[in-house]
Each structure stands twice: as C-alpha cells, then as structure tokens.
Amino acid sequence: MTHAAALPRLRALIAPAIATLVALAILVTLGTWQLQRKAWKEGLIAQIEARSHGEPGSIQREAQWSSWRASDDEFRRVRLTGTFLNQFETPVYGLAPAQRGSPLQGFYLMTPLRLADGAIVMINRGFVPTELRDPKARPNSQPQGEVSVTGLVRAPEARNTFTPADDPAKNSWFTRDPEAIAKAHGLTRVAPFLIDADATSNPGGWPKGGQTRLDLPNDHLQYAFTWFGIALTLIGVFGVFAWRRIKGAQGS
Template sequence: MASPRPAARRSRFALAAITVTGLILVAALATLGTWQVHRRTWKHALIARVEARVQAAPVEPPGPGAWDGLTADADAYRRVRTRGHFRNDRETLVQAVTDLGAGFWVLTPLERADGTTILVNRGFVPGDRRDPTARADGQVDGEAGVTGLLRLTEPGGAFLRSNAPEAGRWYSRDVAGIAAARGLGPVAPYFIDADATPNPGGWPVGGLTIVHFPDNHLVYAITWYVLALMVLGAVGYTLVDARRGARRTSA
C-alpha cells in the first residue's frame, strides 16, 4: 500500500495544528468568561457591603493600631464620626469635577485629642472660592465634629496628571504626599469625605461623594463565551470541510 503523499501529510499536519490551536484558544476564552462570572459575584458582594457601610450608624475612625491593616474591601466607605481642631492654615486644594461644576476639594487637617491627624475633605468650592478669604465663615475655629465616609488615600495623581506638590497642584487626594508637603505630624492613611452637613457661609459643600462601582462583568463574560463558540464553530467547520475535500479527492 502506498504511503501518503507529502502534500497529504502536510495537509494533515496543518489540520491537526489548526485543531489544537483552536481548542487551546477556546479553552482560554472560556476561562476568561468564567473568570468574569466570578468577578461579577465578587463585585456584587462588594457593592452590598459598601451599601451597608454607607447606611450604617457612624463609628469612630480607625486609630493608629489599625492603620496598617486597612483595605479597600473591608474599610472603604465606612461611615465614621470624630472630633478635633481644623488646621485651616494647612488646607490643600485638590482639583475636582462634580455635579456643581469644576473647582476644588478642600482638604483640611483635623487634629484630634490623641495627637493624630486625619485629613478631612470638607467639600467642594468653585474656582472663585479657592481663596480662604472668599469663604471666611467656613474657616471653623475651635473644636468641630465631622461625620462622613472613610476613603483610602489616592496616591499618584489622576489620569495623565501627576501631582506637583512643589507647585501646589494636586489632582488626587494623596494623603502621604499632602502630609509631607504641609509638614503634618502622624497622619492617618485615609481621609474623610465630609457629609452634607452645611458649613458656615455655605462653603465648602460636602456630601458629594459618588459611590459607584462599574459592573460590566456580565457583558464581558458573554463576549468571551461567544468568542469561544465562534472559534469552536470555525474549528468544526474546518474539520468538516477538510473531510469533504478528502472524499472528493478520493472519489
């Protein structure tokens, strides 16, 4: 019996290579789809936890002994309440875009009785209120109370914009960077987004925190699974077409 011709052997080798490569690609795409399903489950659990924290009664924010163990999953958006004295002379303006327009977040150190300092995002001011003298009534003296949401530090700046401490330009609420630039003492590795309790004179405006987590995982999962089916269909079509061609050749 004659051995298969070289062209036939090459054709079979190419067909086998296409099949193996296609099946590997199908497995990879299906794995990505399954990963997105798991991510969706995790995201929904995170959203539920955060919503519970936002609606909970306020608690005292974590002290120095707990600072090293803070995580986004466990601590972000925890509702907290504390008291202290604002260091109005050390406030920092961070560029912001809000429902009220473009302007700045006003971050002011709050010195507490235990000697620690927490940066407080007291709220938003427009460009014409960036100068503290334009909102003098809001420069609170004496002991003050703050209620709001615990937010973890935002190091590094914003998209395509790095913080420039030497120039006083801030695009993110980088706690460590602001503390170093302002010469503050022991500072918590988080800040507090103040709630909507009105400040004297109306500025800054608090309570503008947006609690939102993108949830596109189902769309991504469907996309990966559809791509896997398309590749599987292409491999199947290639095998069937090759078999038909072999039959026509042998006929």
C-alpha cells in the first residue's frame, strides 16, 4: 500500500487516541486525588492521635462558641463538671460494634449537661441496646447532682441522603445534633459541639461510653495504585491497538 493509501488507516487512530488521552487524564487525576486524600487522612489521624490522649483540658469558653470550628477543636480530650438534665435524655438511633457477629442495634444517649454558669453542653453518654432505651429498664443509670465528665469534643453528626428524618414529637432521632435536640427541648445557651463520654463505668453498667472510633481506615494508597494501574493498562491496550494498525498499514 502506498503512503497515500495508508493515511486513512493512520487517521483512523486519531479518534481512539483522543479518547485514550481523555480517559488517561481522568485516571491519572483520580489517582493523584487519592494520593492527596492519603496525605489528608494521615494528617487527620495524626491530629486525632495528638488531641485524644494526654491530660484532659477545658472546653472552649461560651464566648467563643459562635466561632467554633471542628478543624480546630474536634477530638480534643476534655473534662467538664455540671448537672445532667436527665428529663431531656434523647436516644439517637445507632449501631455499636459487637464482640461477635453483626453490630448491635440500639441508641446513643444524648443528655444535656448544665454547667455552673448555666450554659449547656450535650453529652453523648454512650450506647444502650434497643431493649434498654427506656430509663426504667436500666435503674440508677441517670446520675443526680453534680458530676464530672471526661471525653472527646465532637462535631455534630452529619446527615446524608439516607438518614431518616428526626421526629422530635416522638423523641425519635437519627443524628447527634446538639442544636436540633436543644431546640426540641426549648434549651438555650447550648454549645455547638458535643462531648463523647469516655469508657468510665456508669451506675448500673449502662450506657457504655468510649464509643468514639479513632482508628480511621486509610486505603487511599491502594485506591491510587488501582487508578494508576488502570491507566497503565489503558496505555498498553492502546499501544497494541495502534501498533497493529500501523503494521497493517505498512504491510499492505
């Protein structure tokens, strides 16, 4: 085949080459993004490790609550003293790890803690299984008088597309959201964050605190290798395809 006759076959490579370059750019971008996510996750893990251990400090002052940011304060270990408003105990549906088998279904108990100055901080006191949702089923589980709580500062739980709507009238909740819970109970001067109580034993054994997950998964390097691997495979497939087209054009 003459040079002029081979040109149509070579031109036929233009569209596949463009498609390959576009797909390659997307795959490399995804791989690079996963590496960036890996660096971000490692920073977050290091931040959690540094903040969640050591001697507990104090919570942020009420005057600073309007400018509170999770990135500056979340997972910090703190201790605070106050009185539980047990009449406003709010069960929030959730799952807890089980020793064997599937996670346990139950509730995380959100209870307002009134500080000495009258401000309120929501405390996630811990987990109870479904059959212990009613306080009457767990006698002595609601401390009276002044108490001290040690735990980790947490941001309000984020809601996603699959989260059912809360129903305050039925005391049915699916997100640990201090502002929404406070509004339902007519409470004011409430902190924009909550405290996940540590594993210190509660009277009667319930609720079980210390449920904060600190071992965040970090599989981003694996994902990055996957995207880069697909990119290399794509290059190889297109290379073989183009080589066969070119050889076919030369041999005709």
